[in-house]
Amino acid sequence: MDIANYLYLSAALFTIGAVGVIVRRNAIVVFMCVELMLNAANLAFVTFSRLNGNLDGQVASFFTMVVAACEVVVGLAIIVTIFRSRRSASVDDASLLKR
Amino acid sequence: MLNLALQLGQTKTPEAVLFWILAPLAVLAGIGMLFAKKAVHSALLLAWIMITLAFFYIAQDALFLGIVQIVVYTGAVMMLFLFILMLIGVDSSDSLTETIKGQRATSITAAIGFGGLLISLIGRATVGHTALGLAEYNVKGNVQSLAEALFTKYVWAFEVVSALLITAALGAMVLAHSQKIKSRTLQRDLSAARFRGPSLSTAAGLPSSGVYARHNAVDVPALLPDGTPAPTSISATLKARGDMLDSKIFELEVKEVEED
Amino acid sequence: MKANNYLVYLIALPLFSAALLLLLGRIADKWGHLLATLVSASTFAIGAYEFFAMRSRSGVDRAITQHVIQWISVGTLKVDGALLLDQLSICFVLLITGVGTLIHIYSISYMEHDENRRRFFAYLNLFIAAMLLLVLADSYLSLYVGWEGVGLASYLLIGFWNQRPAYATAAKKAFVANRVGDVGLSLAIIIAFTQFGTVSFAGVKAGAPHASSAALTAIGAMLLLAAAGKSAQFPLQSWLGDAMAGPTPVSALIHAATMVTAGVYLITRSNFIFDASSTARLLVVIVGAITLLFGAIIGTAKDDIKKALAASTMSQIGYMILATGLGPIGYAFAILHLLTHGFFKAGMFLGAGSVMHGMDDEVNMRRYGGLAKFMPITAITFGFGYLAILGIPPFAGFYSKDKIIETAFNAGGNKGWILGGAALLGAAITAFYMTRVVVLTFIGAKRWDSMAHPHESPLLMWLPMAILAIGSVTSGFLLSSGSALVHWLQPIVNAGNVEGGKELMKPLTVSLLALGVVVIGAGAAIIKYRTVASEAPSNISIFTKAARKDLYQDSFNEAVLMRPGQGLTDTLVKTDHNLIDGAVRGVGWTLNTISSAARSIQNGYVRSYALIMVLGTLALVATVWLVTL
DSSP: OOTHHHHHHHHHHHHHHHHHHHHOOBHHHHHHHHHHHHHHHHHHHHHHHHHHTSSHHHHHHHHHHHHHHHHHHHHHHHHHHHHHHHSOOBTTTOOGGGO | OHHHHHHHHHHHHHHHHHHHHHHHHHHHHHHHHHHOSBHHHHHHHHHHHHHHHHHHHHHTTOHHHHHHIIIIIIIIIHHHHHHHHHHTOSSOBOOOOOOSTTHHHHHHHHHHHHHHHHHHHHHHHHTTOOOOOSTTGGGGOHHHHHHHIIIIITHHHHHHHHHHHHHHHHHHHHHHOOOOOSOOOOHHHHHHHHHHSSOSTTTTOOOOTTTTSSOOOTTSOEEOTTSOEEGGGSOHHHHHHTOOOOGGGGOOOOOOOOOO | OOOOSSHHHHHHHHHHHHHHHHHHGGGGGTTHHHHHHHHHHHHHHHHHHHHHHHHHSOGGGGOEEEEEEEEEEETTEEEEEEEEEOHHHHHHHHHHHHHHHHHHHHHHHHTTTOTTHHHHHHHHHHHHHHHHHHHHBSBHHHHHHHHHHHHHHHHHHHTTTTTSHHHHHHHHHHHHHHHHHHHHHHHHHHHHHHHHSOOBHHHHHHHGGGSOHHHHHHHHHHHHHHHHHHTTOTTSTTHHHHGGGSOHHHHHIIIIISGGGHHHHHHHHTHHHHHHOHHHHHHHHHHHHHHHHHHHHHHHHOOBHHHHHHHHHHHHHHHHHHHHTTOHHHHHHHHHHHHHHHHHHHHHHHHHHHHHHHTTTOOBGGGOOSGGGTOHHHHHHHHHHHHHHHTOTTSHHHHHHHHHHHHHHTTOHHHHHHHHHHHHHHHHHHHHHHHHHHHHHHSSSOOOOTTOOOOOOOHHHHHHHHHHHHHHHHHHHHHHGGGHHHHHHHHHHOGGGGTTOOOSSOHHHHHHHHHHHHHHHHHHHHHHHSSOOSSOOSSOOHHHHHHHTGGGHHHHHIIIIIHHHHHHHHHHHHHIIIIIHHHHHHHHHHHHHHHHHHHTTOOSOHHHHHHHHHHHHHHHHHHHHHHTO
16 A cells, blocks of 8 residues: 555545634634644654654654644633633634724 | 565555545544534544544554554543533534635635645655655664654753643633632622512512422422413523423312312 | 114114013003103104214214124125114104104004003004114115014004904005015015125125126116005005005004105115116106006095095105106105105194094095184194195295106106106196195085084194194205205215206296196195085096096906916815825725725634635645646
């Protein structure tokens, strides 16, 4: 099997995640789609590590996971705060940026 | 040639089987995420994708990452997601109709273009590129080798990332902390508020569930003096879930007493 | 040329007094007029002292200068703030301070019931200071300061009752007309500086013989324009009639005796320029001749006593301007007529003020009649002035006006006949309209209504009138006996050099001729105005109509200057609105439109921003794809 298949899968998942971020309105789902994109990137890292024959890709992947964890923690805290004040988790409701 | 083919078949075929079974499922799950009306379903599909990826990590000589993927990601992060979902209403299902004009068409077009370009690029970059493999690095074991890289070559990045993690934890605490801006409502205040309200009908307090009904379970509404059920006696959560019973069936049969 | 310390006080005292009265405000209401009158009297005392001091000197020592400050020192232009008192200046100093003081005294009573009397006196003192600076200046630039100063004082005093819009407009009109003349003066100064490198009188006089005739003619013409603006000469004469909006003492002081004669002073002072340019002289006599007839004709049709006198002033200054254009001897006669005119015209204006005072500020002569009985002193003093302006011997006008007519005839050739004829005709018309004024006002049946109670004015008012009347009688004889003034002014204007030129007519012939036409004019007026309606007749000839309308000077100005100016301004406004503002607004509109379009991108939806990010990434990937192709 061609190892590049893993990269194709990674690209597909990344694209799906990106579409989810754009299309879905529920903030939590949007976040999960971001996680999906990060995971797709991780898969690409791991595959590159194997392709190039060194561990740097896996280390990068490890760091990505840590950053993803941070992002989830802060992002969910923001969602909770917004939900508390607006009783809604829709990203369209928080559209005060235009004013 | 034959030798090479054999080698390929021996080492790669199980991986190919694994890939060709799990990869389509992962893509399907991803697409399912986009169409799931309930966030919980999306979360479960994501968890499935993550586990799939963990399999792939292990198959690609990244044992440590595979385990971390399952334990930290699927176990901790996804549970955090579910926890928040529970917090803000697990039942709420989203409407999938688009409200921003042109958003969906543009995004799908962009996504197809993006994916196509990416796949084309990957194909161009990896054609005729053979994998070097990680056999020599994993001689001491994947975990040991990764630990060596992390704590020697990448120790600075490691330290910075740990600082980031701590900061994020603190930040989340600050964000999620809600300041109390008014004093707690005491029973005395509630009592005063009942009497100061527009009507005195609830001055004596709302009825408890099951009053005058023959059943005092929390999902049975109380009966008002005229025999009609009082929805105010039931918790709002139960009402929203549709778990309210009709109290008629618990009504006491009243026999007409003849006046002498 | 010893430095003299008193000259600067002539200007400083009234200036300081004016500033004090204006700055102190109501505090000075009680004693402001007294201070101003005292200051004016003290300037007259200084002037008299200087006059006798000058008399005691002789020859070139008579003129004195006082260096006050070094005013301007820029490159080659050096102007000293210096004062020059010579035989010409002292005449004006005495006239200004003398008549000025009399009018201060008169005003104390005349303005008694005006709550702004202090302000009035402050302006009067300001005028005295500016006028003295004008005549004491030793350079054109210093003169220009005084020139503008009297313009300002005139503006402030004409518009003194500026609560009446018509009066405020009259003040503005005088100001604007004067500005036109001032352009001429500033141009003359500029040309003088480029030609001679100096603006002092002495420097220009020294340089004049060497300058080109074109430059001298240009300077002369510009000075004439300045004189026309200040002295209400054709074609800038239209403001003087309206200037009668000011209080009557102002009309007497500024618009009869002193300020309006500043043009005559300017031309006389610049005699070295006019002597060197016959073209400029010709322009001067033309302007003078036109104005003296113009003013006289307007004077015949005015029912407003002050406006009739104003027209007369215009006409008499025309005589003076005519005289200044007639060469060296003419300057002396111009100054002579200026001085005698200062007496009798100021006296008549004060008389008119006295009549108005007694008639509740009525100015229409058709509502007077027979006032001689009720205000005899006014009638007598006015009568002296009347006889003086007519030129009846031995009154002052006889000595000065006949000399001018005589000099005009002596100009030689056709020019002499035309100018002399014009002057003689002017004298006839003068006799006509002045007789008309006197007959309408003091003689005949009474035409005022029962509300009026004519009465004689108080002592403070008739005393100055009496003094001026004495001047009207005696000044002509005193100044011209033995050609006193001519000899006095001889160092300034070189008058003696041409004395004894060829004479067209003997003085006696001219005097008899003049007396003849005066009698004809006066007789015609007496016959015509023995009886008169109290309302002005409306079935009048077009000549009368034109004269009543100041010979259409205002209409002319309006049609030729104002309307095209308005049209130009309108066009400019439209251009500004459509072209310039349009361009500016267009830029704004374009930006606005673009911004509105761009704003729809900023809809506040996170998902839209995410989509744009994705599109950006797509562009990046596409670039990579193309580059690595």
